[in-house]
Amino acid sequence: MRFRRPVTVAFATAALVVAGVLPASAHPFFTDGATAPAGSLTTLTLAMAHGCGTEADAGGAPTLEVSIEVPGAFSYIAGAEVDGYEVSTEGDGPVPDVVTWTATDGGIPAPELELDVVVEGDPGDEVYVPVFQGCEDFSYRWIGTPDEPADDPAVRLTLGEPDPDAPDPPAPVEEPDATTEDPDEGDDAGTDEDVAGGDDEAAPDDDDTTVEDLPTEPPEDEAGGGFGWLPIVIGAIVLAAIGGLLGARRRPVEDPAAGDGTGMAPPSDEL
Numbered sequence: 041m042r043f044r045r046p047v048t049v050a051f052a053t054a055a056l057v058v059a060g061v062l063p064a065s066a067h068p069f070f071t072d073g074a075t076a077p078a079g080s081l082t083t084l085t086l087a088m089a090h091g092c093g094t095e096a097d098a099g100g101a102p103t104l105e106v107s108i109e110v111p112g113a114f115s116y117i118a119g120a121e122v123d124g125y126e127v128s129t130e131g132d133g134p135v136p137d138v139v140t141w142t143a144t145d146g147g148i149p150a151p152e153l154e155l156d157v158v159v160e161g162d163p164g165d166e167v168y169v170p171v172f173q174g175c176e177d178f179s180y181r182w183i184g185t186p187d188e189p190a191d192d193p194a195v196r197l198t199l200g201e202p203d204p205d206a207p208d209p210p211a212p213v214e215e216p217d218a219t220t221e222d223p224d225e226g227d228d229a230g231t232d233e234d235v236a237g238g239d240d241e242a243a244p245d246d247d248d249t250t251v252e253d254l255p256t257e258p259p260e261d262e263a264g265g266g267f268g269w270l271p272i273v274i275g276a277i278v279l280a281a282i283g284g285l286l287g288a289r290r291r292p293v294e295d296p297a298a299g300d301g302t303g304m305a306p307p308s309d310e311l
Contacts, residue, residue: 066095067182068171068195071152076159078199080206081116083156086195091149092175102147105174107140108155108195113167116158116209125151158209161199168194 066089076082086108091100110117110131119127119139126144131137141153159167171182171194184190 066090066097067193068173070195070197073198074196075198075200076157077201077203077206078161078163078165079115079158080203081156081158081209082203082206083120083154084197086153086155086171088150088152088173092173092178092180098150100149101175101177102143102149103151103173103175104143104147105140105172106151106153107138107172107174109138109170109172110136111167111169113159113161113165114157115160116156118156118210120154120156122151122153124148125153156209159197159199163199163201165199167197167199169197170194 068086068088070076071085071087076084086106088103088106090096090098091103094100106125114135117135117139119129119141121127122141124143124145124147125141128140128142129136129138130140139155141151161167168185173180173182180192181190182192182194184193
């Protein structure tokens with residue numbers, strides 16, 4: 041049976057020594073008849089009969105840690121805080137794998153620990169709960185079952201008739217994921233993206249247009265029907281007219297009174 045706890049080497053070695061020199065001790069038990077209504081929320085009390093190193097009632101060394109490995113028949117379990125101990129759990133599923141009480145102020149030999157549970161099964165079924173009890177110098181592992189015997193027996197729990205008046209167990213509390221984005225931030229991000237790239241993501245027209253379909257020549261004027269060359273012709277005419285005027289201004293003008301260079305005056309218009 042799997043039962044993982046952080047025990048130091050010295051702690052485990054001492055436990056083996058004690059197991060060889062001490063007789064079998066009275067074991068932990070569930071109070072109130074060690075029964076639980078099948079499939080119903082109920083509160084159990086796990087009593088540690090004594091501390092480590094003795095069989096005397098409530099005697100022995102202070103118990104610094106108590107852990108229970110949660111059997112598969114448990115569909116819900118929650119440990120209660122008790123004076124002098126803090127409770128913690130291990131496991132990632134909705135039902136933890138291990139529930140642990142750790143002493144915060146030296147501990148006492150035989151603490152009584154409460155837990156709320158729902159145990160599935162039929163009336164008369166027996167469920168065995170492995171328990172770890174740790175002290176300063178050594179520890180016990182209460183893990184023996186009929187199928188897997190051990191020196192120290194696990195704590196036995198018998199199922200009774202279901203309790204119709206039992207309340208529903210609380211819904212498990214899910215821890216927020218550190219990588220989960222804030223819903224408002226997600227909405228804002230989506231809005232910004234829509235504004236920035238709205239044109240790119242607009243629904244395409246019925247006629248799919250590709251690069252090959254685009255015209256390579258400028259379209260003709262729909263109203264005039266092919267007057268794209270008109271500004272070029274008008275510009276050429278204007279330039280030619282300006283050039284003619286400039287040429288006329290540069291041509292020399294002859295003086296009529298100067299004659300033709302032969303010494304003869306031009307003929308007179310008079311008879």
